[in-house]
Amino acid sequence: MTILTDARLLAGALRTARAPLTAVLVLLLVLGALLPPASAVAMAHLVGRIQAAVPTGAALSVLALPLLAFVLVLLLGHVVDTAVAPLAFLATARVDGAHRARVAGLAAAGETIAPLEDPQVQALIRAARADPENWTEHTPGAGAVAGLRLAGNLVGVAGGCLVLARYAGWLVPLLLLPAVVNGFFRQRDAARAVAVWREGAVAGARQQRWQDAATSPAEGKDIRIYGLGDWLTRRIRRHALAGDAPVWASLARAIPREAGQLLLVGVPLVTGYAVVAAGAAGAPAGPDRVVAATAVLAAGVAIFQALGWSEDLRVAVSAAGCLRATVDLAERLPAPAPLPAAGADPATPVRPARPALVRFEGVSFGYPNARRPVLDHLDLEIRPGELLAVVGLNGAGKSTLIKLLAGLYEPDEGRITADGVDIATIGATAWRRRLAIVFQDFVRYHLPARDNVVLGRGDQPPDPAVLDAAAGDAGLAPVLARLPAGWDTPLARTATGGVDLSGGQWQQVVLARARYAVRMGADLLVLDEPTAHLDVRTEFEVFNRLATNRGGASVVLISHRLSTVRQADRIVLLDGGRITESGSHDELVARRGRYAELFAIQARRFATEPATGPATGPATGPATTTAGSGAPTATTSGGHG
Numbered sequence: 202m203t204i205l206t207d208a209r210l211l212a213g214a215l216r217t218a219r220a221p222l223t224a225v226l227v228l229l230l231v232l233g234a235l236l237p238p239a240s241a242v243a244m245a246h247l248v249g250r251i252q253a254a255v256p257t258g259a260a261l262s263v264l265a266l267p268l269l270a271f272v273l274v275l276l277l278g279h280v281v282d283t284a285v286a287p288l289a290f291l292a293t294a295r296v297d298g299a300h301r302a303r304v305a306g307l308a309a310a311g312e313t314i315a316p317l318e319d320p321q322v323q324a325l326i327r328a329a330r331a332d333p334e335n336w337t338e339h340t341p342g343a344g345a346v347a348g349l350r351l352a353g354n355l356v357g358v359a360g361g362c363l364v365l366a367r368y369a370g371w372l373v374p375l376l377l378l379p380a381v382v383n384g385f386f387r388q389r390d391a392a393r394a395v396a397v398w399r400e401g402a403v404a405g406a407r408q409q410r411w412q413d414a415a416t417s418p419a420e421g422k423d424i425r426i427y428g429l430g431d432w433l434t435r436r437i438r439r440h441a442l443a444g445d446a447p448v449w450a451s452l453a454r455a456i457p458r459e460a461g462q463l464l465l466v467g468v469p470l471v472t473g474y475a476v477v478a479a480g481a482a483g484a485p486a487g488p489d490r491v492v493a494a495t496a497v498l499a500a501g502v503a504i505f506q507a508l509g510w511s512e513d514l515r516v517a518v519s520a521a522g523c524l525r526a527t528v529d530l531a532e533r534l535p536a537p538a539p540l541p542a543a544g545a546d547p548a549t550p551v552r553p554a555r556p557a558l559v560r561f562e563g564v565s566f567g568y569p570n571a572r573r574p575v576l577d578h579l580d581l582e583i584r585p586g587e588l589l590a591v592v593g594l595n596g597a598g599k600s601t602l603i604k605l606l607a608g609l610y611e612p613d614e615g616r617i618t619a620d621g622v623d624i625a626t627i628g629a630t631a632w633r634r635r636l637a638i639v640f641q642d643f644v645r646y647h648l649p650a651r652d653n654v655v656l657g658r659g660d661q662p663p664d665p666a667v668l669d670a671a672a673g674d675a676g677l678a679p680v681l682a683r684l685p686a687g688w689d690t691p692l693a694r695t696a697t698g699g700v701d702l703s704g705g706q707w708q709q710v711v712l713a714r715a716r717y718a719v720r721m722g723a724d725l726l727v728l729d730e731p732t733a734h735l736d737v738r739t740e741f742e743v744f745n746r747l748a749t750n751r752g753g754a755s756v757v758l759i760s761h762r763l764s765t766v767r768q769a770d771r772i773v774l775l776d777g778g779r780i781t782e783s784g785s786h787d788e789l790v791a792r793r794g795r796y797a798e799l800f801a802i803q804a805r806r807f808a809t810e811p812a813t814g815p816a817t818g819p820a821t822g823p824a825t826t827t828a829g830s831g832a833p834t835a836t837t838s839g840g841h842g
């Protein structure tokens with residue numbers, strides 16, 4: 202059953218290669234599979250001719266024809282192998298390319314990121330990715346070609362049986378049966394070996410992670426500062442040994458089995474040869490007997506080889522495992538939407554007349570296996586066009602709140618509405634067109650600066666005028682002026698002509714990405730700690746621009762820096778999974794609640810610290826009258842303050 206399922210999966214994978222390519226490959230492989238029985242016959246005749254010629258002292262020229270036939274078969278085998286190699290490579294590459302695109306499509310589909318955080322899904326992705334770095338031995342492409350070769354071998358088995366039938370028909374069942382049984386055992390052993398190999402995947406992944414850390418400049422800093430080199434190499438060695446141990450044990454167990462299987466095929470083969478060579482069981486006499494015995498031996502070996510003694514079996518079984526993981530993955534993840542037809546125009550988003558009134562209505566949410574929900578019947582309103590600041594201690598749930606707002610998680614209870622319509626009903630794609638979000642852990646694409654910004658609206662053709670305006674919003678112009686190729690500079694040191702940016706400069710790029718999205722039609726801008734890396738002057742300028750020019754969008758700002766937050770139209774405090782305070786800065790300070798307490802702590806600190814940098818301007822009051830890296834932050838114990 203497994204064999205049939207695996208064969209079906211491999212055949213399915215092969216369909217992603219070009220049909221003419223596959224057809225030629227099949228022809229060549231069938232031809233190649235027929236060569237072992239053909240060479241058995243040619244060799245038998247050559248040996249028979251030699252046997253006949255030696256006692257009579259006949260001229261060696263009598264060997265010319267059978268020798269030529271034998272050499273031709275060998276040469277043809279070489280030609281077939283040479284022709285198969287590039288075609289097999291091409292077919293493998295095509296199948297693997299299609300497979301990787303499928304896995305990426307599966308992982309990227311789906312409206313929420315919750316499934317991707319499921320450890321079982323991650324394990325399936327690792328198995329399905331067919332990435333040798335992920336401890337996957339063989340790819341679907343390699344498996345599909347190996348499967349093709351195995352299928353071609355069946356033709357070779359038929360040819361071998363014909364040769365046997367020609368010289369000693371009674372040997373056909375006698376050799377075929379153990380060959381099939383042996384093939385079955387070898388398939389089972391291959392499946393076991395692959396399973397054992399995969400057991401080492403966890404250790405292999407750990408080994409890989411530490412190895413990457415050892416070779417990356419980012420971790421390299423820490424490794425050198427803290428003298429972690431020896432510790433790291435010992436860890437890598439330990440994981441390598443842990444990954445290899447089950448494989449060693451399995452190989453050791455396989456040795457006696459291998460010996461048994463050798464007997465299974467060796468005994469009938471040698472017996473059959475001996476019977477034919479001895480002239481028993483109706484075998485021909487004289488030189489013909491030598492021909493028959495040699496042909497029987499060579500054809501028998503060819504049959505056994507075709508039915509089990511090849512690496513192809515292990516490759517095919519291993520690759521089929523990867524395809525099975527892909528099927529399981531597809532069952533756990535939502536189906537990806539079909540790609541738009543080539544050349545189809547992306548729908549131009551129409552900016553709504555005004556930003557939506559967004560409401561969290563009794564929203565509760567908890568992460569799997571968490572002891573308490575992060576949000577607990579939370580009610581919150583984001584009013585059209587307002588600048589709303591969300592503050593709270595570390596771990597209060599601010600980032601979780603915006604992930605729910607973006608539909609990256611679904612509420613366990615309650616709903617989030619836009620102008621009264623549940624965002625689940627609007628649909629993630631349509632809803633997200635209205636959003637521009639800067640996450641705390643924003644993505645640094647290793648692409649030119651321009652692409653890093655226009656990806657804010659990746660579904661639309663880039664607009665250079667909007668690009669420049671967005672750069673202005675984020676204060677990016679001076680950074681661009683210093684880049685060697687301006688917008689075209691790759692933002693990756695590893696790329697030719699590329700540079701890496703500082704943390705603050707990256708933050709400006711990502712802010713520009715979000716502003717680009719707003720200028721292209723998004724009407725809800727969400728910023729999660731957007732200025733944490735910015736120097737005080739840049740933060741002040743960027744934030745002022747954001748506050749005064751929202752471009753018709755509502756803005757939700759999450760920040761620990763109360764100097765930034767205080768300019769918001771409204772500030773809400775998230776505590777214990779709910780909004781516990783809401784109002785303007787002055788209202789909240791007057792209320793003398795938790796916000797006032799946090800603000801007082803920061804203000805006090807600033808009042809007692811000497812000024813170390815440029816002033817941020819007169820409008821910012823006690824919390825921002827001094828500057829430098831210690832700009833006020835909202836957290837108290839364990840916070841950034």
Ligand SMILES: Nc1ncnc2c1ncn2[C@@H]1O[C@H](COP(=O)(O)OP(=O)(O)OP(=O)(O)O)[C@@H](O)[C@H]1O
Nearest residue numbers: 318568569575593594595596597598599600601602
């Ligand atoms: N993907 C996740 N899986 C499980 N738990 C998570 C996940 N993300 C966050 N949490 C937990 O949820 C809680 C809220 O985290 P969240 O990041 O929303 O807080 P936050 O208010 O943004 O914190 P900070 O101010 O430190 O950025 C924390 O206890 C955190 O450990």
